[in-house]
C-alpha cells in the first residue's frame with residue numbers, strides 16, 4: 001500500500017492508503033468543533049465589516065471523503081493527540097454533557113441511557129467463547145470503566161487502557177500504555193474505538209505490539225446506517241461529522257486488519273443491537289496475528 005502520512009487534513013484513505021478518493025462538503029458539528037478547537041458557531045453580520053463575505057451563521061467546514069478502493073467514508077479533519085484528549089477526557093462528564101446539551105438539546109436523556117450497562121455483552125461473549133481458553137487475561141483498549149468489557153466477571157485479570165481516565169470497576173486495573181506493554185494477555189478488546197481515532201492503524205499497531213501468537217483481538221465498530229443503507233453511494237448523504245470520524249465498510253475493516261498484520265478468524269458484519277434508546281448495527285471481528293507482520297510506515 002501507499003505510505004500512510006499522518007496529516008491534519010487527510011488526502012489519503014486511512015484504512016488502505018489509497019489516493020483514489022471522492023469528496024463532498026460537510027461541517028464538523030458545533031459541539032465537537034467547540035470542545036476540540038474552541039470554535040463556536042458565529043453569526044457574521046454587518047458589524048464585521050467584511051466586503052466579500054455573505055452574512056449568516058458560520059460553522060466549521062470540512063469534507064467528507066470516500067475511498068473508491070475499500071469504501072471507507074471519513075472526515076478529512078484528523079484530530080491530533082492534544083485535540084483527541086480535549087474531546088475525550090472526562091468523557092460524558094459534567095462539562096461534556098453541559099456543552100453537548102447546549103448544542104444538542106435532549107442529549108442528557110440519551111446520555112443517561114448510554115451510561116447504563118450495554119445489554120448485548122452476552123452476545124459478544126457467545127461470539128468469543130469458542131475461541132478462548134477460559135478464564136482469559138484481558139486488556140480492554142479504550143474500555144472506559146470496564147463496565148461493558150466481555151467476560152469481566154469470568155476473567156483471570158482485567159486491565160483497561162483509556163484516555164478518558166475514568167475510575168474503573170471493582171476488580172479491574174487502569175493501566176498506562178507502557179504498563180500494558182509489560183504484560184501478557186489472552187484477549188484484547190478494542191470495542192467502539194476505531195471509529196473515533198484519526199489513524200486506526202496506529203491504534204491497532206499499538207495493540208499488535210503487545211499481542212502474542214495465541215492472543216485473540218476482538219474488534220467492534222458500528223455498521224453506520226448510511227453505509228448499511230447506501231453502500232458505495234453513501235458519500236452524497238454524509239454532510240456532518242461528530243465523534244465518529246470513520247464509517248467502515250466490511251471491506252475497509254478487512255483492509256485495515258490486513259495492513260496491520262492481522263488475520264480474521266471469526267466475523268459478523270451485520271449484528272443488530274439496542275443501546276442508548278436506539279436500534280443500530282455493528283460489525284464484530286475476532287482476529288490473530290498473521291505469521292508475518294507487515295508494518296505500516
Ligand SMILES: [Zn+2]
Nearest residue numbers: 013016067070
Ligand atoms: Zn481505502
